[in-house]
Amino acid sequence: MSVPLYQLPEQQPSVWQPTSVEEAMQLKQQWGDNSVLISGGTWLRTRWENGLSPTPQHLISLGSIPALSGLTIDTVGHVHIGPACCLSDLMENELIRQRCGLLVQACSEIAAPSVRNLASIGGNVVTRTGDLIPVLLVMDAQVGWSDGQKERMLPLEEWLESKHFTSYEMMTKIVVRASEQDMGKSHAFYLKVGRREAFTPSVVTVAGSLRMDADGTIVAIALSAGGGSAIPARFTELEDAVTGKLLSKEVLQTLHKGVSEGFEAVADDYAGVDYRKITAANLIVSECYKAWRKGGGAYAPRS
Numbered sequence: 557m558s559v560p561l562y563q564l565p566e567q568q569p570s571v572w573q574p575t576s577v578e579e580a581m582q583l584k585q586q587w588g589d590n591s592v593l594i595s596g597g598t599w600l601r602t603r604w605e606n607g608l609s610p611t612p613q614h615l616i617s618l619g620s621i622p623a624l625s626g627l628t629i630d631t632v633g634h635v636h637i638g639p640a641c642c643l644s645d646l647m648e649n650e651l652i653r654q655r656c657g658l659l660v661q662a663c664s665e666i667a668a669p670s671v672r673n674l675a676s677i678g679g680n681v682v683t684r685t686g687d688l689i690p691v692l693l694v695m696d697a698q699v700g701w702s703d704g705q706k707e708r709m710l711p712l713e714e715w716l717e718s719k720h721f722t723s724y725e726m727m728t729k730i731v732v733r734a735s736e737q738d739m740g741k742s743h744a745f746y747l748k749v750g751r752r753e754a755f756t757p758s759v760v761t762v763a764g765s766l767r768m769d770a771d772g773t774i775v776a777i778a779l780s781a782g783g784g785s786a787i788p789a790r791f792t793e794l795e796d797a798v799t800g801k802l803l804s805k806e807v808l809q810t811l812h813k814g815v816s817e818g819f820e821a822v823a824d825d826y827a828g829v830d831y832r833k834i835t836a837a838n839l840i841v842s843e844c845y846k847a848w849r850k851g852g853g854a855y856a857p858r859s
């Protein structure tokens with residue numbers, strides 16, 4: 557006798573296809589906790605199948621709301637990304653390829669193409685642990701939220717820290733500044749360490765952007781880490797502490813200590829907290845060192 561992997565709900569959920577943010581939020585108000593907003597459904601489906609959350613009676617699909625799928629650039633060069641855009645569309649879009657190269661790289665390291673054809677950037681962010689978040693953090697992303705009436709913008713970092721988010725709001729946009737690396741002004745990086753080479757959940761993800769003067773003085777630096785169940789975060793105090801300093805062996809040591817102490821890693825069955833902290837610190841310092849050498853770091857030591 558075959559055993560089903562998971563129990564199908566007795567009643568299949570209804571799928572609603574609103575065409576505006578207002579209509580979607582009205583449906584959410586109407587169906588309350590018996591409903592969920594769904595974009596690609598790749599994350600939600602895994603949770604339902606594994607019994608981590610019940611399948612709700614009403615799925616409010618975001619796929620027919622044109623305002624959630626736009627990709628535009630404004631007059632000051634900020635890129636506006638609709639949260640319902642799927643990862644494969646982002647990877648193929650010329651604007652994103654030219655202005656957000658690091659984001660394209662991060663998308664390409666998530667799951668397999670079939671999943672990326674469905675998985676959305678908004679869904680990745682709303683899970684709070686998605687692998688795109690470290691990149692969006694170093695791009696100073698702002699996120700727009702609407703309750704169907706009013707929209708508010710706030711820094712992604714603030715939203716991640718906030719405990720006041722309700723499921724009666726919807727992410728309506730992600731706004732990033734074009735990366736300086738794509739304009740040839742800084743060294744930027746994204747690294748994902750998983751349990752195997754490809755098609756793997758992350759153990760640690762780091763992202764960063766570093767701009768130096770010709771003499772090796774740090775002009776601007778942005779660093780973040782996440783991975784596994786950790787909520788990704790920037791190292792703002794550490795960034796402030798090294799900005800304006802000449803990159804040196806001591807500064808690299810400061811960065812290593814700051815990242816390993818500051819990264820709020822979460823252990824699971826595969827890797828402990830210490831391993832994750834040290835890995836994040838090693839990755840970030842090695843990239844800063846590479847930038848130092850590459851950026852004419854005449855004073856960079858060879859080891």
Ligand SMILES: Cc1cc2nc3c(=O)[nH]c(=O)nc-3n(C[C@H](O)[C@H](O)[C@H](O)COP(=O)(O)OP(=O)(O)OC[C@H]3O[C@@H](n4cnc5c(N)ncnc54)[C@H](O)[C@@H]3O)c2cc1C
Binds near residue numbers: 594666675
């Ligand atoms: C085989 C497989 C491999 C995967 N590998 C990775 C990986 O390597 N890295 C990684 O980060 N993730 C991975 N994922 C998880 C998932 O695919 C991604 O996080 C994806 O980007 C989620 O997007 P989605 O559109 O499918 O989200 P959904 O499942 O539709 O939604 C996710 C959450 O976001 C909410 N939501 C979605 N859009 C909005 C919105 N606009 N406003 C408010 N709430 C919203 C939903 O209600 C839900 O709570 C993997 C999944 C699978 C099945």
